[in-house]
Amino acid sequence: MQNQAITVRSTGQPPGFGAAASLSARRPLTDAFALTGAPLTVAKDAEIFGQGEPAEYAYGVVSGVVRTHKTLSDGHRQINAFLLPGEIFGLDAGDEHRFTAEAVCDSTVVFIKRSELAKLAEHDCDVANGLWALAADELRRLQDRTLLLGHGSAQERVASFLLEMAGRTTQSDTVVLPMSRQDIADYLSLTIETVSRTLTALGHAEVIRLPESRTVQLCNKAALARLNS
């Protein structure tokens, strides 16, 4: 568990010019994180960094799951992303973190000083290109998310979420969701009630099964995908 290598996962295409080039471009980041000391253990719901704090470190998930979120002035909470093992967070930031990061469940993370990474990037083009590639990946993810939150019924959002989680966590058709309904709701910009209702509706339609509230069996991925369109 400890000191497991951080592998940067790409959700899509590299920002430019061919996958091979970009994959190798990301390696130096992996190496940078490997230089880190002992992983940090974070208890469920504990904060890793807070919105507005000076952004000193970037992090990589080793085990567990991390969520980044913003809390709006009206009390609403918007979750920006769920980070799984191998994924990096805290890199998008100015001088201050724009999000709060918390552990969804007991987790371990590694970290690296952002100033060191920046210094590296000044002289090492591979690192700089890796950072670009990472930002571009995130950009694409967010563009898709924008579509989903813009035009996207509750069903489409939930279906998309299930497929996303399935694609990221398992090869089988059974997903164990590490996060609460509230987390899902805040990620999809829905209410907890709507998420719950939608899941039961999908169960009714025999598209999914819910053996336990956090265990989802995708019986009909094709139908789920069709809900996205």
Add this chain to the structure above:
Amino acid sequence: MQNQAITVRSTGQPPGFGAAASLSARRPLTDAFALTGAPLTVAKDAEIFGQGEPAEYAYGVVSGVVRTHKTLSDGHRQINAFLLPGEIFGLDAGDEHRFTAEAVCDSTVVFIKRSELAKLAEHDCDVANGLWALAADELRRLQDRTLLLGHGSAQERVASFLLEMAGRTTQSDTVVLPMSRQDIADYLSLTIETVSRTLTALGHAEVIRLPESRTVQLCNKAALARLNS
């Protein structure tokens, strides 16, 4: 009009480590675009590149306004961004463009081969860091947009849009919108009717005035800003 310098505008903080460093980091991109030949003239509503086409070039707006959008399978259109003079587009892409780019009004753009930019970035850290900074800016813009489209009433969306456009185009309180109501609607994920109704409602509330349908006077920016929260 022709060969006007492309200045990369930052909407927010640089991706890391201080504004000064990043501003200078972006200069090489400016230079790269300056190497370009004669600007391309694009008529209103003409396509600059299409979703799915090989992404050979990146572009900078010299004059006019450009919109990038996706058309969904259900016929809906989602506008991703409006690009004003000095801004760059077409850089976020894999091998294929993820969006269609069109001129909102008669415009001129300059362009540069992406492969050349990539080659430059391989050896010139300043260019690579500039590309990172650009992606990070875009990332922040999109994160804010995600919030808006997630939780955000029609009023909040329209108010936010007016403030955004005002901030980008004018020093005064009068904004001349270059795009149609349909464009605004597709940008904010609303219907044209809702945009229209919301504008008239804001007029009623004496927060804005509408001398002409595309000319908006922001009488009460504070109230508009409060609608965002």
Add this chain to the structure above:
DNA sequence: CGGGATATTGATTGATTTCAATGTGAGTGG
């Protein structure tokens, strides 16, 4: 002075939120 695109306004419908109550499951202490 048409004529077509663009924009506004009105009436109705529908999906999601909100408010409210009930159900379920895991952990604790008697």
Add this chain to the structure above:
DNA sequence: CCACTCACATTGAAATCAATCAATATCCCG
């Protein structure tokens, strides 16, 4: 081991906001 409790989740009824359907108005241009 069972009852209790608290957090989490589901279900129901009503309210709300934006979408839809439909008509009218305005502007620009030939």
